[in-house]
Amino acid sequence: MTSSSLLKTLAACALAAGAGGAMAHVTLPPGAATVGSDYTAAFRVGHACKDATATRGIAVRLPAGFVLADAQARPGWKLDVQRAAGEVRWSAESPGTAVPTAEHAEFVLRGKVPAKPGVLWFKVLQTCDVGQADWAQVPASGSSTAGLENPAARLEVVAAGVATVDVRDGWVRQSVPGQSGSGAFMKLTAPTGARLVGVSTPAAGVAEVHEMKMDGDTMRMRAMPVLELPAGKTVELTPGGYHVMLMDLKQPLVKGTTVPMTLRFEDAKGASSSLEVQLPVGTGADAGASAHDHMHMK
Missing domain, CATH: 2.60.40.2230 (Uncharacterised protein YcnI-like PF07987, DUF1775)
Structure with a gap:
C-alpha cells in the first residue's frame, strides 16, 4: 500500500x-x-x-x-x-x-x-x-x-514512527479577530500506553498541553510537559481540564475550517512517534460531531 x-x-x-x-x-x-x-x-x-x-x-x-x-x-x-x-x-x-x-x-x-x-x-x-x-x-x-x-x-x-494512539472527537475553539489564544480538545487512547510529550501547529506560535485545576477556591492553569496515557484508558482533553493551549495565533480560527496539528508521543522505552491530525474549528459539540480527526503519517 x-x-x-x-x-x-x-x-x-x-x-x-x-x-x-x-x-x-x-x-x-x-x-x-x-x-x-x-x-x-x-x-x-x-x-x-x-x-x-x-x-x-x-x-x-x-x-x-x-x-x-x-x-x-x-x-x-x-x-x-x-x-x-x-x-x-x-x-x-x-x-x-x-x-x-x-x-x-x-x-x-x-x-x-x-x-x-x-x-x-x-x-x-x-x-x-x-x-x-x-x-x-x-x-x-x-x-x-x-x-x-x-x-x-x-x-x-x-508504519514505524507513526503513533498507534487513537485520536477522536477532536475540535478547536473558534476565535475572533484580535484574540491571541484558543484551546484544542480531543480523546486519546493508547493501546499499550504512551506519553504525550509535545504538540505543534502552524496556526499558533506556541502549543502546549495545560491542565486547569481548582486550588482551593481558585481555578489555576499550569503547563504539562508530559501527559501520561495509561494503556487502554481514554484520556479526555476538555474545557476545564486537560487541553491543548494555543497561543500567539497567526490568524483567527474560523468555524468550519480545520487546524493541522502534530502530536508527539513516547512509549515506555522512550521510542518517539507522532500523529498528524486535522481538527475542525467550532464551538464544542458542533465541531466534535462534524468530523472525526483525520490521522496522517509523518
Whole structure:
C-alpha cells in the first residue's frame, strides 16, 4: 500500500469510527499496531445476536498476514485453535457460562501483524441461543464501514514512527479577530500506553498541553510537559481540564475550517512517534460531531 493510499485509509477509518448500527458490533480496542509488532487482539462482544438472550460461541477468522501466537482460554468455554484453517473458536460449555446480552465480554488472541502498513479485517462469527451474527462485511473499496450492518473487526497497521494512539472527537475553539489564544480538545487512547510529550501547529506560535485545576477556591492553569496515557484508558482533553493551549495565533480560527496539528508521543522505552491530525474549528459539540480527526503519517 502506498503512502497516499494509507493516508486515505486512515482518514476514512477515523471518519467511520463513530458510525454504528442498531446492533452492537464485535470490535477491537481503539488504536493501531506498528508494522511487524506483536499484537493482543481483544475482541469485545457487547450484545447478543438479534432476538437472542446470550452469546454461546465466537469464531475468529484470521486475516492473511496475521501470524497467530496463542489464544486465551475462558473459564467455562471450550477453546479450539484451528491453525491450518486460520480460525480460533470459543464455545460455551453450558448455557450457564454463555454471555448474557446485557453483559460485555472479551475473547483474546495474540499474534504478529504484517511488515507492511495497511488494514487487517478480522471476520467474526457470533453464535447465540437464537441465530447467528456474522461480522464479516468488508467495504468494497477504501476502509469506511459506514452503512455496513455487520462489519468485520478492523485493525490499522501503521508504519514505524507513526503513533498507534487513537485520536477522536477532536475540535478547536473558534476565535475572533484580535484574540491571541484558543484551546484544542480531543480523546486519546493508547493501546499499550504512551506519553504525550509535545504538540505543534502552524496556526499558533506556541502549543502546549495545560491542565486547569481548582486550588482551593481558585481555578489555576499550569503547563504539562508530559501527559501520561495509561494503556487502554481514554484520556479526555476538555474545557476545564486537560487541553491543548494555543497561543500567539497567526490568524483567527474560523468555524468550519480545520487546524493541522502534530502530536508527539513516547512509549515506555522512550521510542518517539507522532500523529498528524486535522481538527475542525467550532464551538464544542458542533465541531466534535462534524468530523472525526483525520490521522496522517509523518
